[in-house]
Amino acid sequence: MADVFKPRDWSSHPAYLSPDYKSTALRSPTKPLIPLTQSLSEITGPVYGQESVGPLDADLTKNGAGTGEPLGERIIVTGQVLDEDGRPVPDTLIEVWQANAAGRYVHAADQHDAPLDPNFFGGGRCATNAEGWYAFRTIKPGAYPWGNHLNAWRPNHIHFSLFGPSFATRLITQMYFPSDPLLELDPIFLATPEGARDRLVADFSMESTEAGIALGYRFDIVLRGRNETPMDS
Amino acid sequence: MTKKQTPSQTIGPFFAYGLTPEQYDYNLNSVAMPQLTGENQEGTAIRIEGQVFDGEGAAVGDAMIEIWQADTAGRYAHPSDNRGSNTGFKGFGRVGTGTDPEQRFFFETVKPGAVGQGQAPHINVIVFMRGMLNHAYTRIYFSDEAEANTTDPVLATVPAERRGTLIAERDTRKGTTVYRFDIHMQGPKETVFFDL
C-alpha cells in the first residue's frame, strides 16, 4: 500500500496546443490523453538528491569560470519545494539552465548574435534540504530574441527541472523575474492559465540578498500532492 | 494548507548542456545517460531506438526522452516498491534526439520483468520538446510479449486500434536485441499519451 498522487491540475498548466506559441501546432497531441490508474510504475521514480550535486554545481558564477568572473548581475535564487498539501519535498534534485547576462546560451544551436561569456556556462544543479529548501547562485539571465513572431523576445528566465518523489511528480518549468515588461508579450508565459501565471514569477527578496555580493530572489515550487486513497497491491 | 501546482513550461530548444551534457559533449557531468546498464547487469540486454515525429512527419531533433523501468525481476529501485531491493539497477535513462544524424534516440538497457500479476513488461516514458508546454507520458510494451500484452490492465484501457502505437517491434542486429519505438505527436499513427 502506498499513496497515489493527485492528478495534474489542468487549471494550472498550459494547454498543449497554444496557437500564439507557434511550435505547439505540430507538436501537441491532438487526441485526448487516456486516463491511467496509478500503479507502482507511476508512484515510484528515479531517486536523485544531494549525492547528485557536485561541489560547484550550485554556484553558476563559479562552475563555468575560466580566468575571471562572469559578467552581469550576481543573484541568489532560493525557495522551498512543497507539494499541494504544503508538505516540504526533501532531498530532491533541481537542475537549472539559462542564458548569460547578454541573453546568449552556450548551446551550439543558439544563433543569437550576443556575446558568449568565457566565464559563464549557465547549467547547474542543487538539491532541497530536509525542509524542502534549495538555493543556487548565478548571474541574472538576459532577454533574447526568438523566431516565434516579428520582434519576439523571451523575458528573462531560468529553466528548472525537478523530479519530486515519483515519476508522476516530474516537472519542467521556467522561473521569471518580477516587473519584466516582456512577460505580458510572451506567448509561452501567456499560455499559462491567467490565475496561475504569478506562480511562475519569483519575488525579489531582500531577506536572501547577500550584502555586497548578490541580490536575492525567492521562487517556491509546488509539485503534485498525495491522495488519501492508497494504491491497492 | 492547500497550495496550487506550479505550472509546467516548455523545456525549450537549449536544454542539452543542462540536462544531457555528456551526450552533447558539454563540460558538465550528466546525472542520467542513455546507457542504463552497468557491468554484469542481471537480465537480458536490449537496445531501444526510435524517432520522434511532428505533425508533418518531420523527425524532431530537439526532443528529450526519459525512461523509468523495473529491473529484470520487475522491481523498481524506489522506497515505495517494498518487495526488497532490486538487482542494483537504477532504471532511469535520459537522451536527447540531437546527436544522431537521423535524430534517433536510443537506450541501452535490460528488458524489464512484469511488475505485478497480469501486467505486461513495460517501460514508462516521458517526452519533452520545444513546442510542448507540458511533458507527455507514454509507455513502451514489447512485440514479443503478445500474450502478456493481452492481459495488461493499462493496454486494455487503450482503444484496440491505437494499442499498436505503444508496442515496440523486436529485431535482432549483430546479436543484439533491438526494439524500435517511434513516437508520433500527431497524425494517423499518433502515439497514445496518458493522463496519470
Ligand SMILES: [Fe+3]
Ligand atoms: Fe530559454
